[in-house]
Amino acid sequence: MKESMENIKNAYLKEEFNISEDVICFVDAVEAAIKTRLAELDEKAEYHQYKVIKAMQRANLSDRHFHPATGYGYDDVGREVVETIYADIFGAEDALVRPHISSGTHAISLCLYGVLRPGDELLSITGSPYDTLRTVIGIEDADVGNGTLKDFGVNYNQIELTEDGKIDEEKVLSSIHENTKMIYMQRSTGYSWRKALKISDMAEIITKVKAAKPDVVVFVDNCYGEFLDYKEPVAVGADLMAGSLIKNPGGGLAPTGGYVAGKEKYVYMAACRLAAPGVAKETGATLDINRTLLQGLFQAPTVVAQAIKTAVLMAAVYDKLGFGVCPGVEDYRSDIIQSIKLCTPEAVKVFCRAVQEAAPVDSFVTPEPWDMPGYNCPIIMAAGAFIQGSSIELSADAPMREPYIAYFQGGLTHYHGKLGLLLTLQRLKEAGIIEKLQED
Numbered sequence: 001m002k003e004s005m006e007n008i009k010n011a012y013l014k015e016e017f018n019i020s021e022d023v024i025c026f027v028d029a030v031e032a033a034i035k036t037r038l039a040e041l042d043e044k045a046e047y048h049q050y051k052v053i054k055a056m057q058r059a060n061l062s063d064r065h066f067h068p069a070t071g072y073g074y075d076d077v078g079r080e081v082v083e084t085i086y087a088d089i090f091g092a093e094d095a096l097v098r099p100h101i102s103s104g105t106h107a108i109s110l111c112l113y114g115v116l117r118p119g120d121e122l123l124s125i126t127g128s129p130y131d132t133l134r135t136v137i138g139i140e141d142a143d144v145g146n147g148t149l150k151d152f153g154v155n156y157n158q159i160e161l162t163e164d165g166k167i168d169e170e171k172v173l174s175s176i177h178e179n180t181k182m183i184y185m186q187r188s189t190g191y192s193w194r195k196a197l198k199i200s201d202m203a204e205i206i207t208k209v210k211a212a213k214p215d216v217v218v219f220v221d222n223c224y225g226e227f228l229d230y231k232e233p234v235a236v237g238a239d240l241m242a243g244s245l246i247k248n249p250g251g252g253l254a255p256t257g258g259y260v261a262g263k264e265k266y267v268y269m270a271a272c273r274l275a276a277p278g279v280a281k282e283t284g285a286t287l288d289i290n291r292t293l294l295q296g297l298f299q300a301p302t303v304v305a306q307a308i309k310t311a312v313l314m315a316a317v318y319d320k321l322g323f324g325v326c327p328g329v330e331d332y333r334s335d336i337i338q339s340i341k342l343c344t345p346e347a348v349k350v351f352c353r354a355v356q357e358a359a360p361v362d363s364f365v366t367p368e369p370w371d372m373p374g375y376n377c378p379i380i381m382a383a384g385a386f387i388q389g390s391s392i393e394l395s396a397d398a399p400m401r402e403p404y405i406a407y408f409q410g411g412l413t414h415y416h417g418k419l420g421l422l423l424t425l426q427r428l429k430e431a432g433i434i435e436k437l438q439e440d
């Protein structure tokens with residue numbers, strides 16, 4: 001019985017997607033070999049599911065919260081309950097969760113502009129921040145003049161990670177001085193070759209920087225990290241964190257938005273930046289988005305688990321084929337990103353185009369590298385998503401620069417992720433980039 005189902009599925013993949021038998025068998029064999037590893041991931045998702053349900057129950061979530069609010073949005077109970085639930089799940093005093101926050105970059109910017117003042121120093125302790133944030137900070141001179149932090153007299157310094165991708169504790173502690181107002185950490189890898197920061201590592205460094213300077217504000221760019229660990233950064237001492245709703249916490253359903261969560265005082269400051277000082281969290285009609293945001297949040301633990309399973313399978317397959325992968329199959333994961341060192345511009349393009357080919361939306365489109373706003377080199381991006389640019393949906397992107405790494409993430413279902421994986425192998429094989437698929 002099992003065998004005949006498998007035959008039907010494989011025949012379908014062959015006939016409808018032109019994927020060859022050896023590619024299918026190779027991926028199936030690798031998947032069977034890492035079955036235990038994949039099962040572990042479900043346990044974390046199960047825990048998070050219970051946590052989400054409990055938070056919704058504690059907030060007395062009810063049908064009345066799903067009614068649309070208009071105008072100023074005073075007493076928008078739907079918006080308020082969304083923020084209460086987010087704060088509860090994240091272990092934060094307060095949260096700002098809004099469709100008016102247009103991206104992760106916007107959410108992070110609210111925290112930076114909300115808290116930092118002229119003369120303050122922002123100290124990144126995880127090396128260079130994500131590309132778009134470099135623009136916000138004003139690291140590149142070309143951006144200065146448009147209201148970057150630098151224009152407002154906020155100074156910036158960064159401490160590189162150590163060779164093995166860890167925080168350089170000694171250097172961090174010796175770099176903190178009187179004007180160091182904010183410590184900046186990026187949890188996820190971004191466009192770099194490193195593992196995401198573990199929550200336990202964050203907890204350790206937070207204790208130390210707070211001991212060195214008790215009033216320093218610790219901020220975490222939490223993009224792609226939600227629901228990966230049992231706790232989020234603000235539950236282990238970070239003052240503030242931010243992320244995007246079209247990544248993990250939106251569960252693939254949130255059509256737009258971002259969040260900020262942490263200490264009440266700092267969330268308030270970020271809200272003052274989003275609206276205006278004094279207005280803060282009190283306005284911002286959410287129209288009829290709240291049910292969708294909550295339904296997405298409800299599904300997020302499962303969706304995130306699907307994405308991680310795909311990432312782990314991807315790592316196992318490409319590792320076996322001799323490519324560099326980060327993180328490895330058995331590595332602890334603190335974000336949903338799978339990086340694969342493909343080494344040539346050609347391979348990166350073939351890979352991203354194959355991911356696009358697997359998409360339910362825009363599968364007929366051929367991705368080309370382009371100059372995306374906020375990035376300083378062309379980026380090729382595969383994103384055949386229901387929600388534009390959503391990277392909790394199956395997606396891959398690569399900056400067109402050495403050493404030609406493809407960053408692969410998402411997949412609302414593991415089956416879709418697997419189809420993407422199969423197509424990448426098939427196309428790389430056809431292009432002569434992968435020679436033969438070995439099975440042991």
Ligand SMILES: *Cc1c(COP(=O)(O)O)cnc(C)c1O
Nearest residue numbers: 103104105130188190221223244
């Ligand atoms: C996605 C991402 C951002 C920015 O998010 P956008 O929504 O694309 O603006 C910032 N930091 C990291 C680590 C990210 O992955």
